[in-house]
Amino acid sequence: MNDMPERSGEIRHRALRLLMALIPGLAHLRQGHTHAGLSLLGLALSMITVSIFANERIQATFTAGRLDYWVALLTLAVTLGLTWVVSGVSSRHRLDARVGGSQWAIAWLGFKQNRVAMLGLYLMIALYLATLLGPFLTGYEPSVIGDIAATRHLPPSVEHLMGTDKFGRDVFTRVLYGARISLSIGFIAVTISITLGTAIGAVSGYFGGAVDTVLMRLVDTLISFPRLVLLITVIALFEPSLLIVIVVLGFTLWPSTARIVRGEVLSLREREFILAARALGLNSPRIILRHIVPNVLGPVIVAATLGLGNIILIEAGLSYLGFSVPLPTPTWGNIINDGREAMLQAWWVTTFPGLAIVITVVAFNLVGDGLRDALDPRLRT
Amino acid sequence: MKRPWPRPDGDAGSALIEVRDLTKHFPIRSGVFGRTVGQIRAVDGVSFQVRRGETLALVGESGSGKTTAALSLLRLMEPTAGVVTFDGQNALTLDRPGLKRLRRKAQIIFQDPFASLNPRLTVGTMLREILHVHGLARGAAAEARVGELLALVGLHAADAMRYPHQFSGGQRQRIGIARALAVEPEFIIADEPVSALDVSVQAQVLNLLADLQRNLHLTYLFITHDLSVVRQIADRVAVMYLGRVVETGRCESLFESPRHPYTRALLAAVPVPEVRRTRSRVLLSGDIASPANPPPGCPFHPRCPHPDKDEICRTAVPGLRDVGGAGQAACHKA
Numbered sequence: 007m008n009d010m011p012e013r014s015g016e017i018r019h020r021a022l023r024l025l026m027a028l029i030p031g032l033a034h035l036r037q038g039h040t041h042a043g044l045s046l047l048g049l050a051l052s053m054i055t056v057s058i059f060a061n062e063r064i065q066a067t068f069t070a071g072r073l074d075y076w077v078a079l080l081t082l083a084v085t086l087g088l089t090w091v092v093s094g095v096s097s098r099h100r101l102d103a104r105v106g107g108s109q110w111a112i113a114w115l116g117f118k119q120n121r122v123a124m125l126g127l128y129l130m131i132a133l134y135l136a137t138l139l140g141p142f143l144t145g146y147e148p149s150v151i152g153d154i155a156a157t158r159h160l161p162p163s164v165e166h167l168m169g170t171d172k173f174g175r176d177v178f179t180r181v182l183y184g185a186r187i188s189l190s191i192g193f194i195a196v197t198i199s200i201t202l203g204t205a206i207g208a209v210s211g212y213f214g215g216a217v218d219t220v221l222m223r224l225v226d227t228l229i230s231f232p233r234l235v236l237l238i239t240v241i242a243l244f245e246p247s248l249l250i251v252i253v254v255l256g257f258t259l260w261p262s263t264a265r266i267v268r269g270e271v272l273s274l275r276e277r278e279f280i281l282a283a284r285a286l287g288l289n290s291p292r293i294i295l296r297h298i299v300p301n302v303l304g305p306v307i308v309a310a311t312l313g314l315g316n317i318i319l320i321e322a323g324l325s326y327l328g329f330s331v332p333l334p335t336p337t338w339g340n341i342i343n344d345g346r347e348a349m350l351q352a353w354w355v356t357t358f359p360g361l362a363i364v365i366t367v368v369a370f371n372l373v374g375d376g377l378r379d380a381l382d383p384r385l386r387t
Numbered sequence: 388m389k390r391p392w393p394r395p396d397g398d399a400g401s402a403l404i405e406v407r408d409l410t411k412h413f414p415i416r417s418g419v420f421g422r423t424v425g426q427i428r429a430v431d432g433v434s435f436q437v438r439r440g441e442t443l444a445l446v447g448e449s450g451s452g453k454t455t456a457a458l459s460l461l462r463l464m465e466p467t468a469g470v471v472t473f474d475g476q477n478a479l480t481l482d483r484p485g486l487k488r489l490r491r492k493a494q495i496i497f498q499d500p501f502a503s504l505n506p507r508l509t510v511g512t513m514l515r516e517i518l519h520v521h522g523l524a525r526g527a528a529a530e531a532r533v534g535e536l537l538a539l540v541g542l543h544a545a546d547a548m549r550y551p552h553q554f555s556g557g558q559r560q561r562i563g564i565a566r567a568l569a570v571e572p573e574f575i576i577a578d579e580p581v582s583a584l585d586v587s588v589q590a591q592v593l594n595l596l597a598d599l600q601r602n603l604h605l606t607y608l609f610i611t612h613d614l615s616v617v618r619q620i621a622d623r624v625a626v627m628y629l630g631r632v633v634e635t636g637r638c639e640s641l642f643e644s645p646r647h648p649y650t651r652a653l654l655a656a657v658p659v660p661e662v663r664r665t666r667s668r669v670l671l672s673g674d675i676a677s678p679a680n681p682p683p684g685c686p687f688h689p690r691c692p693h694p695d696k697d698e699i700c701r702t703a704v705p706g707l708r709d710v711g712g713a714g715q716a717a718c719h720k721a
Binding site: 287 | 458461463486487490491494495497498499502503504505506507508516517520521563566569570
């Protein structure tokens with residue numbers, strides 16, 4: 007008789023445990039980690055919402071045989087799975103960065119306290135998710151032209167969230183698909199330019215002397231060209247295509263990173279731990295890769311996020327001028343270019359992709375600023 | 388815990404390191420084409436020897452070329468001229484594999500415990516890397532060796548998982564010592580290892596260095612400007628002024644009867660912890676001369692308080708001469 011309340015307590019406890027295992031973020035909320043809890047819960051809910059509303063298209067994946075559908079499906083499944091895994095793992099082992107944590111853990115703590123930067127990070131994640139999930143978020147095709155007379159220049163409404171353009175295509179869909187081009191160009195070109203810039207800057211700064219002189223004069227030469235003119239010239243020589251644009255952007259933007267890295271390495275090289283590494287007989291590649299590059303990564307990451315926004319802007323500029331990915335593939339730049347003539351009658355065609363560019367660049371810059379503060383040990387207490 | 392590593396048994400007291408006329412000049416460049424317009428004579432013909440198992444203190448004020456001499460000795464900087472014989476081998480003409488072998492025999496401990504450790508690596512990672520590069524231990528053996536090294540310098544094996552910024556200045560200096568010991572060297576250059584530390588911590592680190600020397604039969608070249616530290620740890624002393632050695636001798640005799648006027652002035656500047664004892668102070672006027680433009684003759688003559696200072700001092704460079712005992716001084720009047 008006596009153990010009745012105990013048993014019901016036990017049942018309630020078990021039910022709660024089950025619920026916490028089922029709903030991501032709940033455990034965090036119960037532990038008082040509102041921020042993490044709400045983010046996980048929100049992410050899971052939005053993924054579930056997408057899968058309910060895009061039910062038909064998800065099923066179409068298996069018959070359509072299109073790569074982007076598969077990518078979208080994979081993204082949906084992985085994101086949903088990740089919320090569960092992350093929720094389960096992190097609610098049990100919450101790492102305490104103050105004891106035994108690395109410098110990166112401390113930087114993350116600093117970054118988390120910066121609300122504006124976190125907003126930027128959320129925007130960034132949302133943008134990439136939206137891009138990957140593209141086909142499930144809209145019911146239209148980006149380049150299919152229907153009955154132009156009936157659908158031309160429709161203002162924003164529930165069916166067409168951002169209205170339609172002069173060919174009656176849904177602007178929301180085109181902005182969504184355009185984001186793919188802009189974001190992937192940004193991502194890949196930044197990866198190329200950061201890798202190249204870090205390697206060249208580190209070698210130049212570490213070895214100094216003639217190596218440094220030759221590499222830095224090359225950097226000076228590249229920087230002294232007006233960037234847009236250089237890009238247009240190179241692209242005009244080839245047939246404009248996604249590959250050419252990525253390669254050209256990636257291989258023309260590394261000099262600024264190389265300069266930043268070289269400057270850092272010059273001061274790092276004289277630090278005693280580098281002297282110690284040499285005294286211990288470590289060879290130059292090892293010293294550069296293990297002792298120098300990790301210590302310049304802070305400024306490099308900041309340069310990368312800021313560069314990402316920059317590249318997206320440049321790409322938009324190039325496609326506005328018609329020197330980027332050819333039509334009818336939508337990019338933010340060429341959607342704006344398309345809507346230019348009808349800007350007064352149909353403001354939505356230019357405004358929404360413009361807003362998308364602004365939001366993306368601002369998000370990346372916020373994250374970049376936040377990282378700069380978080381990674382700077384002088385600003386740390 | 389203490390593992391005295393195997394070493395070739397040289398006679399104690401024989402010279403492990405012999406430095407002759409070590410010179411390091413830095414070119415002063417100017418103009419668009421980087422023409423060399425002068426030389427900074429940071430180290431200008433330094434000679435000394437370090438004997439097996441002893442501690443030689445290299446003393447001098449800032450800018451006298453102590454650190455440059457040490458870095459040139461280890462070829463962390465290429466000296467302009469001179470001969471460095473390490474264990475009978477010329478260290479300045481070593482090829483790459485030879486240099487790597489030298490790195491296992493001669494190590495260095497730095498002054499600034501905050502700049503001398505890579506902030507991105509845990510202590511364990513850092514030590515394991517050294518063991519790996521020299522093929523000393525790997526896997527579980529490396530793990531055990533890291534624990535041993537940390538115990539050797541008075542830290543815990545668990546400290547291997549921590550990052551440098553989680554240690555105090557004194558602890559970091561211990562880590563720096565453990566790093567130098569990782570390759571089981573015979574010879575360690577300690578470049579002002581305690582001058583960045585609190586006085587109480589200084590004593591601990593000095594004691595640690597002395598213990599290690601006894602247990603592991605180490606030879607030290609101890610660079611410092613702090614004469615009270617010299618007295619505590621050194622067997623012999625070499626005093627440097629403006630890139631030259633001006634006096635060498637056994638520690639006690641040099642402290643008792645310094646022969647070079649510069650050494651006298653240095654010793655007179657050491658504060659004495661006895662209130663009643665009054666001493667004659669030797670005040671030096673002016674600053675150390677620029678090594679880009681050293682004075683002719685004896686480099687010390689513009690500041691020399693010696694009463695017999697004369698024309699010879701102004702024109703002739705004095706060499707090191709025996710001055711009784713085991714000491715040598717570079718002074719015309721000593």
